[in-house]
Amino acid sequence: MAAAPLLHRPSAGAANPDLLPLVGRTPLARVRTELPYAHPGFWAKLECLGAGGMKARSAVSMLLGARRRGDLRPGAPVVESTSGTMGVGLAFAGQALGHPVILVGDTELEPSMRQLLRAYGARLELVERPAPEGGWQAARISRLREVLRQLPDAYWPDQYNNPDNAAGYRSMATELCGQLDHLDILVCSVGTGGHSAGLVGPLRRRWPGLKVIGVDSVGSTIFGQPARPRLMRGLGSSIHPGNVAYDAFDEVHWVGPAEAVDACRRLARGNFVSGGWSTGAVALVSAWAARVESGAVVATVFPDGPHRYLGTVYDDDFCHTHGLDRTELAVRPLEIRRPWAAEASGWARCRTVVDPVPSARPRVPAPAHAGGIA
Template sequence: MTTAVRAPVENRALLGLVGQSPLARVTTDLAGPHPGFWAKLEGLGVGGMKARPAVSMLLGARARGELPPGAPVMESTSGTLGIGLAFAGQALGHPVTLVVDAELEPPLRKLLRAYGARLDFVDRPAREGGWQAARLLRLHELLRRTPGAYWPDQYGNPDNAAGYVSLASELTDRLDRIDILVCSVGSGGHSAGIAGPLRRRLPGLRLIGVDATGSTIFGPPARPRLMRGLGSSIRPRNVLYAAFDEVHWVGPAEAVHACRRLASGNFVSGGWSTGAVALVSAWAARTHPEAVVVTVFPDGPERYLGTVYDDAFTAAHGLGEPAGRPVEIPHPAVEAGGWTRCRSVTDPRVPRPAPLP
């Protein structure tokens, strides 16, 4: 199923709206009291969090001659990057086609179409790799049928991470000290793009990755995931495994509880990724009370009113009492449910040496 729209007219004045999202102090209890952490509210920025990498990827392609003026842009997305690409397409004059899936929330479908994006749906997950693999298969089919179309490839494009350098600068402009950075991990772009510049100024910075239970990014096998926008059924090339000091996997019950506590206690909240990073950031602040802990809230709550904030949805999926603390596992390849923590981060794409006889 597709919807057609006319190509946008370039409007580079929009580029000046990217960035400068608010920085909020979060102190509400999340799995217990904590001294507080800082959250960059990217969901309140024009074009959302993914406007930064979307603009970076298209400008990079334009500079290299890979994307001629007015050429179509095609990408797979679970939603948030779609908003960013719709913004970048308007700003730079490129029609945007987004390959999405049947689980994309109806309000976001309407919003993406209103922003001028063409939606192409896949109606069933792939046997291996789920919705993500199905979207990528459909994307490659569309690219073969559309000469001159450009695929940004958010999972392997270094311009993805480069788009977040401005976010790192905005953090250091506001905060003299950052000890712990907590980042959700999907394509790997924002953790790499923020941590790299910050560590050049703050070499002692610790990076904590937050993944979804059922994601394969850090080693476990891919499993069906209820949470969208966090985790992956593939291992993106943009993930810089060596940069992480530890990783936490968060389940949907924990993310829902954190989102609702944020909304009722600190007024700022969001979706699955926001709840997951907030929970881990509160844990980091509680266990390191002298540290300055910073995270990024990728989105706001509006997209999730029928899921995260809907009692019927959470009851239907059995999202009951959340865990109060993470269970520690010795190696990322160990499969565990719920909130789990591992302090040994390795690149699962590199074969592990066989044990000595």
């Protein structure tokens, strides 16, 4: 990769703390759309209806935590790697707290998302090719470190390993406790590991028997599968984030892009509320859990809405180009006894969850309870 041009230090705008009360306080929707079969229904937290989306919760938490520790000085730049959604959250937090934001993305970032992030005042740095190991994420982080060397007063939240990421979702846990009388199963998409780690502790204190299902992308290495090029963005990873609380999960599902697209489109046609890759994946698994666990109260989080995905998930030409309209859809997950026993090429399930690299990176303390699905 060619040497990056020198960056000028961006100027800080005035803080707008009146934005902060707009974070969160999102409603629950009851979803009964067939996905792909009939099911009793599940609850979905609609994070697209909060300012800045789901990641605004963690972005504000990370910047406030850094300011308390003195790691982020007033008006200093914030630099972070993003595939899109965290970028929106940081753009929101930067405006609210008075910090210019530099986002390191890649050329797979949708043109509409690039326009949106720039409209929110963020500066974009795009890497042009993935790293041989670690893919786009490793390439983005390499470029991010170059930016930090050029802007020594800038702050990197490091969303993958920052405990304040998870802490930002305690407000969501409080909201869920107030919105639900009971909860048996929580279904969480897993990317940085932030929202699952932040939700599980408070929710299990309220409902000690809570079962937690993680939802990952085919081709993601988070739960011990080999890293492969991934079409789906927003969940999954080519690296092992330190925020993933492996002990919190009772089982993990890997979902392929064709199943996620089918679920998204079914939601849009039959439930109006839909979203992108993560939403389709968790909706599919939530409907399955509600169907197989008779009488269980199931809840999940829809991280964002459909607008970012009009050129991918909801575009017939895109789906045809990538063969998603010709893929035979799984109607139930393939059972894998161990994460390394077989490579998932479509919807798969494993009830053995382990940390693939327990000693290679810093860890966030896991919640006290870790049960298993019978």
